[in-house]
Amino acid sequence: MDKPIIIKRPVYTYDRGTFISKSEKVVTEYPLTIQIHGEEFATVVCTPKELEEMVVGFLASEGIIRMYDKDVKSLSIDEGRGMAYVTLNHKPDVSLHLHSKRFIGSCCGNSRQSFYFHHDVRTAKTSLSTITVSAESCFQLMESLQQHSDVFKETGGVHSAAICNSSTLLVMRSDIGRHNALDKLYGYCLMNKISVRDKILVFSGRISSEVLLKAAKIGIGIVLSKSAPTNLALEMAEELNMTTVGFIRGTRMNIYTHPERIVV
Known part of the structure; x- marks a missing residue:
């Protein structure tokens, strides 16, 4: 049986000097x-x-893999035990990994980044995207992401991300970990053989270096966010030929890198 994404928990709400007993929806946190x-x-x-x-x-x-159909022999999920069993068509090259076993939490912090920076030279891609998007479409895509973020509306506990063309959300995923939401998008594209060179990433959270590198690995050339970027993410975006846009709110936004892809 599939595990529930949202569960109800009893809470005490304090409001204007009074405690009120009620139930609230919270998002499930699940180790795999x-x-x-x-x-x-x-x-x-x-x-x-x-x-x-x-x-x-x-x-x-x-x-570890490059192509889903050629590299993955079998993949099964045992939700009850919290296990994913993967068999590849080749022996995985884990010689460059820092540890034989890692725990990756739902929050993105320095412990995760220390892993990434040792290995991203193999997988991060310089963008060759020639796609452009209008400023108005940036606002429309961000509004559409927020409108379709149902789990966030109910719990406030997830990040949302979507692969888009210049006018429409094509596939959207949500997760408690922003890196997980991006991995789900990447996995979907690989499993369904969707080219992303001419696509856009719309994202609910801040553009950290980790998020920027994830987008680069997917092959995205434009990243749109309603939140702020970090300096390291912008330095990487400049080097990887990626357009980053932050603080997309209302009718305002900041274009930080490679602004030639945003047109009026």
Whole structure:
């Protein structure tokens, strides 16, 4: 049986000097351990939905696989045990990984980044995208992302991300971990052979270096966010030929890198 994404919990709400007993919806936090050829590779804390996509996207972003149909022999999920069993058509190259087993929490912090910066040279891609998007479309895409973020509306506890063309959301995913939401998108694209060179990433959270690198690994050339970027993310975006746009709110936004892709 599929694990619920949202559950109700009893809470006491304090309002104007009074405690009120009620129930509130909270998002599920679920640990999934990934095994490759019977060996534990990583445990990812995530939202229990689109787990196969997340595993595929995660392994691709780590450089373990490149193509889903050629590299993955089998993939099965045991939700009851919290296990993902992966068999590849080749022996995985884990020689450059820092640890034989890692725990990746739902929050993105320095412990995760210390892993990424040792390996991203193999998997981050310089964007060759020639797509442009109008300023008005940036606002419309962000509004559409927020309108369709149903789990966030109910719980306030997830990040949302979507792959888009210049006018429409094509596929959207949500997760308690922003990196997981991006892995789910990556996995979906690999499993369905969707080219992303001419696509746009619309994202609900801040553009950290990790988010920027995830987008680069997917192959995205334009990243739109309603939140702020970090300086390191912008330095990477400049080098990787990626357009970053932040603080998309109302009728205002900031274009930080490679502004030639945003047109009036």
